[in-house]
Amino acid sequence: MRVDLESLASFSQTGDRGGVRAADSLEALTGVPAYCDLTRTTLVDGEGLASFLGDASTRIEVPFDGALSGRALVSYEKPFAARIAEELGMGSGALPEVANILTSGFVDVWAEQAESTIDIQPPRPVEDDARVLEDAAVADGSAFVFESHVELADGDGTCRFAVLPDVEPFVDYLEAGSEDVTLxxxxxxxxxxxxxxxxxxxxxxxxxxxxxxxxxxxxxxxxxxxxxxxxxxxxxxxxxxxxxxxxxxxxxxxxxxxxxxxxxxxxxxxxxxxxxxxxxxxxxxxxxxxxxxxxxxxxxxxxxxxxxxxxxxxxxxxxxxxxxxxxxxxxxxxxxxxxxxxxxxxxxxxxxxxxxxxxxxxxxxxxxxxxxLTGDETVPEFPPEDAGGGGE
Amino acid sequence: MAKQVLLVDDSEFMRNLLREILEEEFEIADEAENGVEAVEMYKQYDPDLVMMDIVMPIRDGIEATAEIKEHDPSSHVIMCTSIGQEEKMKKAVKAGADGYITKPFQKPSVMDAISDVLAA
Missing domain, CATH: 3.40.1550.10 (CheC-like)
Known part of the structure; x- marks a missing residue:
């Protein structure tokens, strides 16, 4: 099982197209101009995952499986959640549906890229972050997180979209057709x-x-x-x-x-x-x-x-x-x-x-x-061994 | 009579820091901001010791050290740099460096390196 670095990077790029699509869908739904900002696929030390995901006033989980499997975590900052609720007139009840729409925007492009399908399951509120972290797939101490930010044009907070893919299907997804630098x-x-x-x-x-x-x-x-x-x-x-x-x-x-x-x-x-x-x-x-x-x-x-x-x-x-x-x-x-x-x-x-x-x-x-890297590197001693004589 | 030291670093902050560390016990001959100035000032002052940065504009510290050593093989040059790479140290040795201090440093490590070089 090996991962091609170029594929990993292009996964981010494909996800970025998904982010644009998700922002367009949000804009169509709410009438508020929206855009995709930061997009990245990150390798996080498993112990640092909670800190990386940060706090959110509302977090919705959307499981999916197929060509890729895992979970999307859609985290709303309070101003963003309030604005969406106001625009849609449904209170916080609108947020799971928005999470559903955003997740579709992302996973659809990954499915198209793989010429396959990815099915998403009904969204559900996250009551306990600890459970999410316990369930996160961690391989050799590290977790993959795909992340994108969707923003409203007038600056009312951020919606942070994160995907925690299951490791083996994710590596398989990246592996296809790769002959470049692999790890x-x-x-x-x-x-x-x-x-x-x-x-x-x-x-x-x-x-x-x-x-x-x-x-x-x-x-x-x-x-x-x-x-x-x-x-x-x-x-x-x-x-x-x-x-x-x-x-x-x-x-x-x-x-x-x-x-x-x-x-x-x-x-x-x-x-x-x-x-x-x-x-x-x-x-x-x-x-x-x-x-x-x-x-x-x-x-x-x-x-x-x-x-x-x-x-x-x-x-x-x-x-x-x-x-x-x-x-x-x-x-x-x-x-x-x-x-x-x-x-x-x-x-x-x-x-x-x-x-x-x-x-x-x-x-x-x-x-x-x-x-x-072994983790115990120290500054080398001077003069280093086999440095040769002085006076060039 | 206090020994003379030439300070060579493109960072005003580092030259200032070294001056504060050394001026109690040494006479600061002058300060150079790049390798070209360092060689010129060495020839002008003939100092007992040069504290030489590596990464500098115009000419780096390793080239300047080689030129100073060619001019005066008995000169004493201590590389005083943020770079702690073994391969870079080997290049410094080949250029003739007598000592090597890695930034960030404390006064005792600077004084120890100077003592070792001047006593050799």
Whole structure:
């Protein structure tokens, strides 16, 4: 049983078409313009699944089976649920039917892609999140989650559509006709481990640089259609640094702080000083440099290669604009992209978001790194063994 | 007389941090922001020690180290970088680096590395 990475990415892309169809159906039903936003297929550590799914005021479960089997979880934020209830004049009784319609939008395109059928069962409210999590299919400690956000045009909250597929039918679905880079479930688990290790490195380096211990680390691996990459961040203003790497692996890494937290970061790194803006900007760029290097070092050392990182490019823009450049860079030669996505909370006031985008053309290298990471990598000693003599 | 140190890093913040760590015991000869400036300043000041970043614009620290070592084989250069990759360390050794400190660092690790290099 092996999973083709390209198929995994194209599953997201097909799902994205389903998201557009679902949004169109919602718009037809309610008369309120709706659109599909974020779409991704994510590998989540089983223990982090509850946190990944988050809270919702109303959650509806829609089981399905056929070419794919599993469950859709349609989670409504309160404003979204209220608006739908108001538009349809049925109170909260409308929400299961809306979940039904949205789920159809998604599974229909997957069924068409497989030239088969997927049957959905009647929607039912989720009374107990714990039961949903217990029933989630987890292979080798990791769970697949397909996720898409459907939004109303006038901004009344979000409907979060998540699919928890059963593992074996999902892998079979992806497997068909694949001859590209493939991974076993164990290797996919290593991919998730790579993501977790990277997030842990980020937390360690942030704590060392700022003197503030991390009190929350979340990470997951996303497979995202290139055109949806900007939607990984919201449209709030961010400040930070973007790096490119080349050599053993071509990657773009963005290390970003919410604009409003930028001052707190600089204060932590420049204690007691009345710092000028250029020094504060330099401190944050250096924090990004150390953080990005920490991630890439682990990857490079895992496969005994070197990865060269660029000097930091300072960015200060809304999140989508920051990631738009990544999408533009990769959009020329890929339809979908893997994203190592880590969020580290240093305290209530400071959160760091690190998104690493390995070049899709280097997928085989990332797979090799994932399978070689052992989780106990340390910084190598200087001078390294067999380094040879000095004086070049 | 205090030994002279040349600080080389494109980050103003890191140069400032190193200056704060070192200026009690060393004389800071000057600060360079890239490898080209580093080589020029080395020839100008002939410092006892260079603290050298690797990733910098115009010319990186490994190339600059090789050039300094070619100019003065008895020079002392400690790489002071965020990169902790073994292959990169090998390149630094080949360029002639005498020591290697990985950011983020604390004052004791910096002072230990300097002691080791200057005592060698």
């Amino acid at each position: 076993s479930p164990g290797e996919l688990a290593a991919y998730v481990q790579l993501t977790a290790e990277s997030a842990s490195a980020v937390a360690d380096h942030l704590a060392a640089m700022t003197g503030i211990d991390a009190n929350g680390v979340e990470s997951h691996l996303d497979f995202v259609p290139v055109e949806r990459v900007p939607s990984l961040l919201d449209d709030a203003a961010y400040e930070g640094a973007v790096f490119e790497s080349e050599g053993g692996l071509n990657t773009v890494i963005a290390v970003l702080f919410d604009e409003s937290e930028q001052g707190a970061v600089a204060d932590a790194m420049l204690p007691g000083s009345d710092h000028d803006p250029s020094m504060a900007q330099s401190a944050v760029a250096e924090l990004g440099n150390v953080t990005a290097s920490g991630v890439l070092d682990g990857w490079a050392n895992a496969i005994d290669t070197s990865i060269d990182i660029s000097t930091p490019s300072h960015v200060h823009d809304d999140g989508r604009a920051v990631l738009d450049t990544v999408a533009a860079a990769y959009g020329r030669h890929a339809d979908a992209i893997a994203v190592v996505d880590a969020t580290v909370a240093l305290d209530e006031d400071v959160t760091c978001r690190v998104c690493a985008f390995p070049d899709p053309q280097d997928a085989d290298t990332v797979a090799e790194i994932a399978s070689e």
